[in-house]
Amino acid sequence: MGDDAEVVVPTSITVQVELAPITPSIDEGPSKSSTSFQGKPLRITANPCTLSWRNLSYSVDTKKKTSNHPDSMKTILTNVTGRCAPGELTAVMGPSGSGKTTLLDILADRISSGKISGDIFLNGVARKHKTFRAVSSYVAQEDSLLGSFTVRETLEMAAKLSLPSSITHREIVDRVQTVIDEMGLRVCEHTLVGDVFRKGISGGQKRRLSIAIELLSEPSILLLDEPTSGLDSASTYNVMKFVSRLCKEKMTVICTIHQPSSLVYAMLTNVAILTAGETVYFGPRVDMLSHFESLGYICPEHEDPAEHYICIANTDFVGHGDIPLLVSGYAASPLAGKIQDTIEADSTSLHGARDIERAPNSPLRQLVVLLKRNLVDNLRNPGIFWVRIVMYTVLSFMMGTMFLSTNKRIVPHDVVYLLTYANCFLVFMSIAVLPFFIEQRAVFLRERANSNLNVFSYVIANFLGALPGIFLIALSSTLLVGYLAGLNSYGVFLLIVFLSLVVAESLMHLVAACVSHFIIGMAIGAALFGWFILCMGLSTTKPRSKRS
Known part of the structure; x- marks a missing residue:
C-alpha cells in the first residue's frame, strides 16, 4: 500500500505520560489528497538531551601530496558550530560534497579515522561515549532490511535483539505497537518488506520502518542521514511529517537533507547550510531570509528559500555566490554569536547528562x-x-x-x-x-x-x-x-x-x-x-x- 493511503492510528495504547490528544491534520501536499489521522497521546522522552558542537574540524590523510594539499591532509570540515535542543528538528543542508554526512557521522560518534578537533557537548558537558550511545540512535541512508519478514516481525525481532533482557515479551509487544503508530505503519503491519522475488512495502514505508527500528530503544537524540533520499515528493512529505511529530515528544532530531521541498522546509526548526565544509548559515529557519538579505542575497518571491540559497552555496556550477563573503558574513553575524553564547550558557543552565549505559542483552x-x-x-x-x-x-x-x-x-x-x-x-x-x-x-x-x-x-x-x-x-x-x-x-x-x-x-x-x-x-x-x-x-x- 502506498504512502498516500489513509493512516488511522488507534488510541488504545497506554503511554508513560498522559497529555491532551493531539489531532493534527496531515495535508498530503504533492499528492493533492487530503487525509487525517487521530493522533494518539504523545509520550515524552525520558531523558531530554541538548546536543551542541563548537568549532568542529575534520581532516583526513589522502596519502598523496598535491598543490592543494601539500601535507597530504584534506580538510572536510572547518570550524562548524551548532546546537539542537529537545523538540527541535535541525536539517543540515548543502550541495554534494559539502560535508553534511561527515558532520552527522561525527555527531553520531561513528568516525574513528582521520583527525577531529573541536568540542561536542551533551547537555552542556563534554560528551561521553557510553552515555551518548545509550541516549541516541542513528538511521543510515540505506535501508538495511530483510525482505522475508513482515513489518511487525521485523520490529519484534529488532526489539528482542536490542532491548535489555529485563524487558518482558509483553513490554516488547507494547513498544512495537507504539512505534508502529508513531511512524504510521499500521496499514502495512502484516505486509512483507519485500525483496527481488516479491513486491513488499513502498520506499517511504521502508524508510519509516528503518526509523521505527531505532525508536524501539526510546532515544533522546535521533540522527538521520538523508531520510528522504530516493523518495518521491509525497513519500518524502509523509516521512518528514512523522519525523517532525517526534519533536513533539521532546526528542532532539538532526538530519541531513540534500534539497528539501517547500513543504518539508516549513517543518524545520533550525537550518544549517554547509559548503566545502564551512558554515554558510546555522540558525532558526525563520531568520534565514533576513540573514541572507543582510548580505545582499534576496530570495525571489516565488522561489523556495532552501533551494535558492543551496544553489548560491554550490561552487560546482557557475552563478554561485561569493563564498568567502557568505562564510565571513555568517561568522560575524549576531546569529553566530548568539549560538556561541547559548552553548556557553548550557554548561550552567542545563543539568549535565547523567551517566547512562545501555543495559546489555543476553x-x-x-x-x-x-x-x-x-x-x-x-x-x-x-x-x-x-x-x-x-x-x-x-x-x-x-x-x-x-x-x-x-x-x-x-x-x-x-x-x-x-x-x-x-x-x-x-x-x-x-x-x-x-x-x-x-x-x-x-x-x-x-x-x-x-x-x-x-x-x-x-x-x-x-x-x-x-x-x-x-x-x-x-x-x-x-x-x-x-x-x-x-x-x-x-x-x-x-x-x-x-x-x-x-x-x-x-x-x-x-x-x-x-x-x-x-x-x-x-x-x-x-x-x-x-x-x-x-x-x-x-x-x-x-x-x-x-x-x-
Whole structure:
C-alpha cells in the first residue's frame, strides 16, 4: 500500500505520560489528497538531551601530496558550530560534497579515522561515549532490511535483539505497537518488506520502518542521514511529517537533507547550510531570509528559500555566490554569536547528562532470536536454498541416468568421475549464497552499530541456521545419483557431500565478510574452488615406467 493511503492510528495504547490528544491534520501536499489521522497521546522522552558542537574540524590523510594539499591532509570540515535542543528538528543542508554526512557521522560518534578537533557537548558537558550511545540512535541512508519478514516481525525481532533482557515479551509487544503508530505503519503491519522475488512495502514505508527500528530503544537524540533520499515528493512529505511529530515528544532530531521541498522546509526548526565544509548559515529557519538579505542575497518571491540559497552555496556550477563573503558574513553575524553564547550558557543552565549505559542483552537470547530469524529467512527466501535444491535435483537425475547401474559398459573407474563431478559441482555452486549473505551482513552491521549485538551469537546462529538447508541440498543431490547409479555405501557418500557443503558454505561466509560487493566475492570464491579442484589429485598422472 502506498504512502498516500489513509493512516488511522488507534488510541488504545497506554503511554508513560498522559497529555491532551493531539489531532493534527496531515495535508498530503504533492499528492493533492487530503487525509487525517487521530493522533494518539504523545509520550515524552525520558531523558531530554541538548546536543551542541563548537568549532568542529575534520581532516583526513589522502596519502598523496598535491598543490592543494601539500601535507597530504584534506580538510572536510572547518570550524562548524551548532546546537539542537529537545523538540527541535535541525536539517543540515548543502550541495554534494559539502560535508553534511561527515558532520552527522561525527555527531553520531561513528568516525574513528582521520583527525577531529573541536568540542561536542551533551547537555552542556563534554560528551561521553557510553552515555551518548545509550541516549541516541542513528538511521543510515540505506535501508538495511530483510525482505522475508513482515513489518511487525521485523520490529519484534529488532526489539528482542536490542532491548535489555529485563524487558518482558509483553513490554516488547507494547513498544512495537507504539512505534508502529508513531511512524504510521499500521496499514502495512502484516505486509512483507519485500525483496527481488516479491513486491513488499513502498520506499517511504521502508524508510519509516528503518526509523521505527531505532525508536524501539526510546532515544533522546535521533540522527538521520538523508531520510528522504530516493523518495518521491509525497513519500518524502509523509516521512518528514512523522519525523517532525517526534519533536513533539521532546526528542532532539538532526538530519541531513540534500534539497528539501517547500513543504518539508516549513517543518524545520533550525537550518544549517554547509559548503566545502564551512558554515554558510546555522540558525532558526525563520531568520534565514533576513540573514541572507543582510548580505545582499534576496530570495525571489516565488522561489523556495532552501533551494535558492543551496544553489548560491554550490561552487560546482557557475552563478554561485561569493563564498568567502557568505562564510565571513555568517561568522560575524549576531546569529553566530548568539549560538556561541547559548552553548556557553548550557554548561550552567542545563543539568549535565547523567551517566547512562545501555543495559546489555543476553547473548543466549540473541542467539535464539538470530537462529529463529535465520531459519525462517532460509525457509521463506527462495534464493538462499530452494533454487539450488531444484537445480541440484534436476542435475542429479541427469547424472544418475548417465551412469545407470543397468549399463554394462560402465566400469568402476567411471564411477569415480561421477562422484567427483557431483561433489565438485555442489561445492562450486556454494558461491550462490554470497549475495544473500552480504545482504544479511548489512543488517548485522546496522544492528551491531546501534545495539549490543553479540558477534559470537551471530556467527553461531548463522552457522546452525544453514545446516538444515545444506542437509536438504546434500540429500536431494545424492539420493537420485545413489539410487540410479546403484552406488554402495550411500550413507558415506551423503556424509561426505554434506560435510563438503558445510565447509564450502562456511568459506563463502568468510569471503562475504571480507568483500564489499557480492560480484567480487563470487570471483574470489570461484578462484578458490578452482584452485581446490586443481589440487584435489585427479589431474595427476601416473609416473611412466622406464623402458628397459
